[in-house]
Amino acid sequence: MNKNNIGYLLKEGVRGVFLHGFRSFAAVCVTVACLIIMGSFCLISLNLNVMVSELESENEVLAYIDENYSEAEAKSVGSQINMIANVKNAVFVSREKALEQFVSEQDDASIFEGIDAETLRDRFEVTLVDNTIMKQTVSDIEQINGVVKTSAHYEISDGFQTVRNVLNLTSAVIILVLLVVSLFIISNTVKLALYDRKEEIAIMRMVGATNSFIRLPFIVEGFLLGIIGSVIAFFIEWGVYDLLAERIEAMDTLQLFRIIPFTTVLPFVLVAYLITGFLVGVMGSMLSIRKFLQV
Amino acid sequence: MIELKDVELTYETGTKALKGVTLTIEDGEFVFLVGPSGSGKTSIIKLMTSELTPTAGTMFVNGFHLESIRARDIPYMRRTIGVIFRDFRLIADKTVYENVSFAMRVIGASDAEIKKRVPYVLELVGLENKGRRLPNELSGGEQQRVAIARALVNNPSMIIADEPTGNLDPQRSLEIMMLLEQINSLGTTVMVVTHAMELVNRFTKRVIAIDDGLIVSDGMDGYYTNE
Ligand SMILES: Nc1ncnc2c1ncn2[C@@H]1O[C@H](COP(=O)(O)OP(=O)(O)OP(=O)(O)O)[C@@H](O)[C@H]1O
Numbered sequence: 001m002n003k004n005n006i007g008y009l010l011k012e013g014v015r016g017v018f019l020h021g022f023r024s025f026a027a028v029c030v031t032v033a034c035l036i037i038m039g040s041f042c043l044i045s046l047n048l049n050v051m052v053s054e055l056e057s058e059n060e061v062l063a064y065i066d067e068n069y070s071e072a073e074a075k076s077v078g079s080q081i082n083m084i085a086n087v088k089n090a091v092f093v094s095r096e097k098a099l100e101q102f103v104s105e106q107d108d109a110s111i112f113e114g115i116d117a118e119t120l121r122d123r124f125e126v127t128l129v130d131n132t133i134m135k136q137t138v139s140d141i142e143q144i145n146g147v148v149k150t151s152a153h154y155e156i157s158d159g160f161q162t163v164r165n166v167l168n169l170t171s172a173v174i175i176l177v178l179l180v181v182s183l184f185i186i187s188n189t190v191k192l193a194l195y196d197r198k199e200e201i202a203i204m205r206m207v208g209a210t211n212s213f214i215r216l217p218f219i220v221e222g223f224l225l226g227i228i229g230s231v232i233a234f235f236i237e238w239g240v241y242d243l244l245a246e247r248i249e250a251m252d253t254l255q256l257f258r259i260i261p262f263t264t265v266l267p268f269v270l271v272a273y274l275i276t277g278f279l280v281g282v283m284g285s286m287l288s289i290r291k292f293l294q295v
Numbered sequence: 296m297i298e299l300k301d302v303e304l305t306y307e308t309g310t311k312a313l314k315g316v317t318l319t320i321e322d323g324e325f326v327f328l329v330g331p332s333g334s335g336k337t338s339i340i341k342l343m344t345s346e347l348t349p350t351a352g353t354m355f356v357n358g359f360h361l362e363s364i365r366a367r368d369i370p371y372m373r374r375t376i377g378v379i380f381r382d383f384r385l386i387a388d389k390t391v392y393e394n395v396s397f398a399m400r401v402i403g404a405s406d407a408e409i410k411k412r413v414p415y416v417l418e419l420v421g422l423e424n425k426g427r428r429l430p431n432e433l434s435g436g437e438q439q440r441v442a443i444a445r446a447l448v449n450n451p452s453m454i455i456a457d458e459p460t461g462n463l464d465p466q467r468s469l470e471i472m473m474l475l476e477q478i479n480s481l482g483t484t485v486m487v488v489t490h491a492m493e494l495v496n497r498f499t500k501r502v503i504a505i506d507d508g509l510i511v512s513d514g515m516d517g518y519y520t521n522e
């Protein structure tokens with residue numbers, strides 16, 4: 001195929017988009033809508049995942065040290081805890097410090113005045129890399145000499161895990177459904193274009209045009225619909241995201257939410273949109289062409 | 296060259312359209328293919344253009360074995376044949392010039408080739424001044440000339456016409472037939488399917504007659520029927 005042909009085929013594809021202006025417009029609109037919903041779910045999911053991870057990392061395991069150990073001995077247990085692969089960090093809290101912390105958390109601190117720090121144990125506040133295998137790690141910690149007791153909130157870590165799973169699954173299902181919807185829309189638009197030009201196609205076959213020559217303008221048409229859709233969707237997504245982020249941050253006086261700035265995810269969103277637009281456009285048109293251009 | 300040997304064609308409906316056709320057409324020949332309605336004329340053309348594959352027998356068309364041709368070779372085989380139909384089959388929203396250049400375009404010809412070739416074939420069919428007209432601004436005879444120009448533009452070795460004069464009055468029909476004869480005299484093989492017996496008998500050409508899927512006569516002495 002020479003340069004001459006490529007130019008002609010591209011021109012034909014572009015012509016197709018404009019020739020069927022309203023239909024193309026409708027297809028682009030639906031694609032844009034689908035991409036925005038897909039993108040929004042991904043971004044919401046991403047934000048929530050990050051928030052959940054942050055909350056999760058505050059879910060510490062406490063490892064209590066044998067009260068007969070001196071502070072120096074207790075600290076040496078810490079290096080062993082740190083050697084466990086899944087341990088991110090183990091912070092030593094002396095019994096005095098623990099008492100202080102405990103007392104300060106009580107409404108009526110006076111009750112506890114005079115309690116001897118010796119009644120408490122030295123401890124490590126251990127944060128994990130991966131909270132999903134908390135149970136395993138806790139039992140590893142318990143194997144260490146000098147660790148007499150641990151306390152961990154499995155229900156919290158399980159809860160976070162469930163939230164995350166539900167979130168990811170919902171997003172995946174919605175994305176899948178919308179992918180199919182946009183694939184169908186573009187496929188249908190190209191199918192109508194094929195029907196419109198049935199006679200032209202018959203003549204092309206008759207005079208000996210190759211199948212790839214017949215197909216290419218329609219693939220270009222689908223490709224353009226997909227790419228135009230993805231570019232528009234990207235900019236709308238950007239605007240809507242920034243707007244919502246601003247609103248949420250303004251309302252969120254407690255600073256509960258921390259929203260990822262769009263500029264951080266911008267390259268990722270752009271590439272994801274372009275790839276999705278490209279695939280949906282090209283695959284959508286190929287689906288129709290395959291059905292239409294048999295033999 | 297075209298060579299059919301014991302060609303049979305059975306449609307999916309079970310209709311046996313061709314029941315063992317054997318015939319040879321040499322390069323440069325002009326032949327009429329005649330026969331009553333439903334005898335299998337169009338079926339033979341569809342086989343020659345690889346729209347259909349024979350159920351049995353062998354077919355050799357311009358260097359291609361059609362009974363076993365690969366799908367990706369079919370376009371190249373078709374470029375050796377120009378086809379003309381009774382209903383012209385022009386693209387309504389393209390001008391005469393565009394209808395003809397389209398056929399070159401879609402097989403990958405360059406602008407330069409197109410600019411050179413299209414005016415030449417339009418002149419050959421006598422439409423050099425009508426390039427900018429749309430098909431519906433032309434008479435039936437003129438439209439058929441556009442179709443002939445389109446069939447010729449890629450310089451095929453053979454022209455196949457399925458009832459090219461079926462929609463035309465006797466005078467236009469004669470003109471089209473004379474144009475095809477002229478094209479043949481320039482070296483292109485021509486096969487014309489027709490019902491117009493008086494027209495056939497005005498030319499002294501080879502006439503192949505088919506009836507009920509079988510060749511019933513083949514010769515130079517015209518064709519008479521009591522149909
Ligand atoms: N697509 C098809 N499916 C099934 N049967 C068909 C098909 N096309 C043609 N036939 C049958 O095959 C036989 C030959 O048809 P064909 O079109 O070749 O005849 P023909 O000689 O061209 O007739 P006409 O002069 O009327 O054009 C007829 O009996 C016809 O009904």
Ligand SMILES: [Mg+2]
Binds near residue numbers: 336457
């Ligand atoms: Mg017929």
